[in-house]
Amino acid sequence: MxxxxxxxxxxxxxxxxxxxxxxxxxxxxxxxxxxxxxxxxxxxxxxxxxxxxxxxxxxxxxxxxxxxxxxxxxxxxxxxxxxxxxxxxxxxxxxxxxxxxxxxxxxxxxxxxxxxxxxxxxxxxxxxxxxxxxGIPILRSLVDGLASDHITQLMGIVNGTTNYILTKMSNEGRSYDEVLKEAQELGFAEADPTSDVEGLDAARKMTILATLGFSMPVNLDDVTVSGISKITEEDLRYGKQLGYTMKLIGFAHREDEKVEVSVQPTFLSDNHPLASVQNEYNAVYVYGEAVGETMFYGPGAGxxxxxxxxxxxxxxxxxxxxxGVNGRSTVSPQFPKRLKDDSEKYSKYFVRIHVQDEVGVFAEITSIFAKYGVSFEKILQLPVKKNEIAEIVLVTHHASLTNYEAILNQLRSLAAVKEIKCSYRVVRKSI
Amino acid sequence: MxxxxxxxxxxxxxxxxxxxxxxxxxxxxxxxxxxxxxxxxxxxxxxxxxxxxxxxxxxxxxxxxxxxxxxxxxxxxxxxxxxxxxxxxxxxxxxxxxxxxxxxxxxxxxxxxxxxxxxxxxxxxxxxxxxxxxGIPILRSLVDGLASDHITQLMGIVNGTTNYILTKMSNEGRSYDEVLKEAQELGFAEADPTSDVEGLDAARKMTILATLGFSMPVNLDDVTVSGISKITEEDLRYGKQLGYTMKLIGFAHREDEKVEVSVQPTFLSDNHPLASVQNEYNAVYVYGEAVGETMFYGPGAGxxxxxxxxxxxxxxxxxxxxxGVNGRSTVSPQFPKRLKDDSEKYSKYFVRIHVQDEVGVFAEITSIFAKYGVSFEKILQLPVKKNEIAEIVLVTHHASLTNYEAILNQLRSLAAVKEIKCSYRVVRKSI
The missing domain is CATH 3.40.50.720 (NAD(P)-binding Rossmann-like Domain)
Structure with a gap:
């Protein structure tokens, strides 16, 4: 033989x-x-x-x-x-x-x-x-197992280093720098962690996943990327209060045959299947029109x-x-690439703002959101801190990226707004 | 064409x-x-x-x-x-x-x-x-995706009805009968729920999974089965106190080329990936020697x-x-069937016992476990109830099924032991 x-x-x-x-x-x-x-x-x-x-x-x-x-x-x-x-x-x-x-x-x-x-x-x-x-046979599942379905969403925790860091920060209330240093000592993070922590590694994987899952030739340049290095313990604490877990999520969404692909820190509702993926583990969540939700979990590296x-x-x-059939199972992308523009990208957002503690400020802020037709799912107004600075945490209903960015710009121009401390995408279980 | x-x-x-x-x-x-x-x-x-x-x-x-x-x-x-x-x-x-x-x-x-x-x-x-x-491409993953690995463990939540019932019982503190009735009204359980709640449906699926995963012809008769109909709210509450979630688990384990397959109510440690699988969802957890832990999650039916x-x-x-290659990818089981006997089946156990509140009873009980070389991981002694009945919850370290059954029999013969209220397998994350 x-x-x-x-x-x-x-x-x-x-x-x-x-x-x-x-x-x-x-x-x-x-x-x-x-x-x-x-x-x-x-x-x-x-x-x-x-x-x-x-x-x-x-x-x-x-x-x-x-x-x-x-x-x-x-x-x-x-x-x-x-x-x-x-x-x-x-x-x-x-x-x-x-x-x-x-x-x-x-x-x-x-x-x-x-x-x-x-x-x-x-x-x-x-x-x-x-x-x-x-460690996850995800490409095979997309090509074969879900072959007959129309996949509309792929969400992935596809970088073990960042998931390890966020898990430790979240569970132990420690800072990014401290946990990164520990991860480097344990060999979970590289000496130069840029490619991992700034989301580039995840973006490469999402390029591959989106190309296969949507049968559309997505390029690395098409992926909007932001990393985890600016996330603070405070952000995570406020998120937790509202029932959210922070993950670096590769997000690929298809609607009307147009797609968006991004990698960004995201607050997931605690009951989202990806929220319980801890430490260096990876998982890819797939939503197909027929199958509904499925998730594949396992070691991402090693x-x-x-x-x-x-x-x-x-x-x-x-x-x-x-x-004798090599080369005959390769299926090239079926659809031409069509990317959503920012006015077609919808999401909920979590935003934390420091404002001067004055009468009328809250109304001023919310009226900006109202002008763009964006309403709130959750509002957390916190006790006034020192220096008369109040902290407001808002979670919006769905807003287009165009509108949301316009809102942030207008907020920044308000005299009473001292600082936009952070802003993250929010994904709840039901999509 | x-x-x-x-x-x-x-x-x-x-x-x-x-x-x-x-x-x-x-x-x-x-x-x-x-x-x-x-x-x-x-x-x-x-x-x-x-x-x-x-x-x-x-x-x-x-x-x-x-x-x-x-x-x-x-x-x-x-x-x-x-x-x-x-x-x-x-x-x-x-x-x-x-x-x-x-x-x-x-x-x-x-x-x-x-x-x-x-x-x-x-x-x-x-x-x-x-x-x-x-909704989970699990067979394909076992045959192709994990083709080169040696799978030693398959654990599955493979029946949506029982998972729905246990989730409701656990999250809402309600009784089995009440939740079953609701599930029947909602169409999550059949009018005659026997095949689901007594574990038979899950046993059939585990037969298929074990046969493929271990490449060994496992029969339905080889599967030890028990269902969820005797689980009480109290059992779940005590489990929760100790950090466990109750699931009906199909368990298939291979060791030294001998296998065991069972379906039984099992306390999983809360950090086990299967513990967070809620409602009617299914999931199959696979442990391979090379890949380590992976899990496949999705709708089980529909x-x-x-x-x-x-x-x-x-x-x-x-x-x-x-x-032109039909019939050529069928791989028949590679190994002859070899089943573990009870002395080779090891597990941790959770057992809840009602005893007469008398001096020396606890020592009497623990000495029986000691005689069989079984020690404890957790002990929960609860305040005396009415009628001088004390409640003891024990979680053992690994014991063989033979020894554990002998222990239960001897406990039953003690005058001070009023009733063995329940006994469940316990699975922690690290195996």
Whole structure:
């Protein structure tokens, strides 16, 4: 029986995990795909480095062409990271008729369409389940499990670092800086946490999810992004009083075949299924017209979950290989991209304002909202603080982004408004 | 382009949902499978009955053979329910080379193996995603998404009726009888609720899940079942005091290649992902050695979610048809069945006991646990009630079922023990 040969680009923690799973689960793999699976060659930067996994040194190479042009290699697995080099390698692999599995979200968010067309052109599979929420088979569920539904909303907690930080801040009443520092010490946050805490990592994943879920070619540039670094303990405390939990939410919504995609700190009502997703866990909430609410929960990262997703993709590729149908299950986006403009983006908002404690100020503020037809769901007026500053927390009913921004601008121009302390999107359970 | 013809067995609420989805999403289906999909014939009991869906009367038949022996029909969808007749029809369909999609959990739990072998023998697909937790693509995730992992635990809230009842009892402090009555009035529970409340429905679904997840032919008879009808408000209140939420949990565990499967009322620690699944929602929690914890959440029933799952299966069948690979993705169980005996089933337990308020009783009770090497995680001794009856709540560390049952028997034989009020399995988050 012909064995399937795999070339691995990269041998970091995820790559080592892939090697371990393929070696340890050889019997299970055999049972699933009907033939042995062998790692034939592994691209590394330095052949003589100490490795996290026991591997025959003869398999290692520092020349990608040893893999990309090896006619015996059927599948290339990319776990090296980075964008430009990885893209070149994968395009070469596809041109050589090799099927590809990748865990690279940056690559897929930036060049997914180009790579998928190449895969389709050369009759190869390109699978990338591991690029979004490693431990959750969400892409597969969108493509297959919810295939016949019309998905109108995708909401994701798709970054473990920020969810860890927000969970600690919320549960323990600690500051962002303090929790970030602890997360860095524990290895949950990088030394330079920008990509995580400013929402960029989440935006890449939402690009991939929205493209698949809405069958529309969404780009990273289409995603409005804001991060968590300015969230204060006070914000969270007020939110809690009103029954909200703060999460960094990737939000993708489709209405009348127009979409919006954003990543922003969001107050979820406590009974929203995403509100109970704690610590470094990820979850993706999907609303389909027929199915209603579903949610997929699991570890978002980690070498073994990610490696598991990669090997599951590998199993898919090999099944297709044995059936001779590679490249035929790739479904390119069905609809042209149509983005909502700001007047079509509706949301509820939580806004916390410091005002001078004077007669008539509250009326002045609320009349601005009224002018734009925006009413309130909740109002929290707090005792006057020192210096005659009063604090007002408002939760609006649905407002368009255009109107809401106009309201904020007018509020800022009022003499009695000292500061708009914060403003967040609010999502309640029933949509 | 050849159109794919579908025969539908049954036209109740789910069948009507299938008709609606296929009609309303014709474009999307075309895009996914590359050809039109037509419902050619529908088996009904009575042709002239009023229907929930607009359907050409010429498509209706009351003779199954019109579908089973129609050479133009490629796929048979079974949504008629029942076991024996449905089984005969599907075996006939498979023998005629027709692919089958079914939502019938009773049929799959009782005769799944036989039907799957027939499908494999005649080179047909047999898909049954809709048979377990309609709105959650869990079977697909087990087969594909977690393909390369070794699953050791499956826990499911797989019955919406009982979850609705327990949620209401727990949140509102109401009695089982009262909430059941309300659920019946609201249509969440059947007039004869036995199959739901006594855990039989959940047991059927766990049979299907365990068979797939562990790749081992588990039978319905292998599942230990107890229901929720004896749970009291008091039980739930004490649980809450200790940080537990009561759920009817389908529990499937594998250790050293031996399995146990049960359905029983279980106290989950409040931070367990399943604890926050409320009302009629379902969820399946999966623990894999590599991936760790994942959970799939969604509506368990309902005609549209179930119909969505069916049409997604239909899409899978048609893709296979167009590739000419039907029947080749069926993976029969890999391992022979090996069940744990009671001495190998370990759990923590919650037990509530009424005792005579006398000196030495507590020592007498705890010494029985000690004799079997079972220690306590939590002890709650409550103020003496009327008639000198004291109430003791104990939560044990892990005990084997054999030992735990021996302990209960010895407790019952103590003169000072008036009654063992209740005893439940306890599952904490970390396993």
């Amino acid at each position: 012909k064995s399937i040969s795999v070339g691995l680009l990269g041998l970091g923690t995820v790559g080592s995990g892939v090697v371990k799973i393929i070696e340890n689960h050889q019997n299970k793999l055999m049972h699933q795909v009907g033939c042995p699976v062998t790692i034939k060659k592994v691209l590394v930067q330095e052949i003589n480095k100490m490795r996290q996994v026991d591997i025959d040194k003869n398999l290692l190479t520092d020349n990608a062409n040893d893999i990309l042009f090896d006619k015996e290699i059927d599948v290339v697995i990319e776990v090296m990271g980075g964008v430009l080099e990885a893209k070149e390698y994968l395009l070469t692999a596809l041109r050589q008729g090799k099927n590809v599995v990748t865990a690279n979200k940056d690559l897929m968010a930036l060049h997914g369409s180009e790579l998928l067309s190449a895969a389709s052109e050369f009759g190869c599979d390109l699978f990338y389940e591991a690029s979004v929420a490693g 070498s073994l979950p990610t490696a598991t997703a990669i090997v599951s993709d590998l199993v898919g590729v090999i099944k297709n290989l044995r059936l | 050849k159109s794919i013809s579908v025969g539908l067995l049954g036209l109740g609420t789910v069948g009507s949902g299938v008709v609606k989805i296929i009609e309303n999403h014709q474009n999307k289906l075309m895009h996914q499978v590359g050809c039109p999909v037509t419902i050619k014939k529908v088996l009904v009991q009575e042709i002239n009955k009023m229907r929930q869906v607009d359907i050409d009367k010429n498509l209706l038949t009351d003779n199954a053979n019109d579908i089973l022996f129609d050479k133009e029909i490629d796929v048979v969808i079974e949504v008629m329910g029942g076991v024996l007749e449905a089984k005969e029809y599907l075996l006939t369909a498979l023998r005629q080379g027709k692919n089958v999609v079914t939502a019938n959990k009773d049929l799959m739990a009782l005769h799944g193996s036989e039907l799957l072998s027939a499908a494999s023998e005649f080179g047909c697909d047999l898909f049954y995603e809709a048979s377990v937790a309609g 005609s549209l979610p179930t119909a969505t799952a069916i049409v997604s299966d239909l899409v899978g069948v048609i893709k296979n048809l167009r590739l």
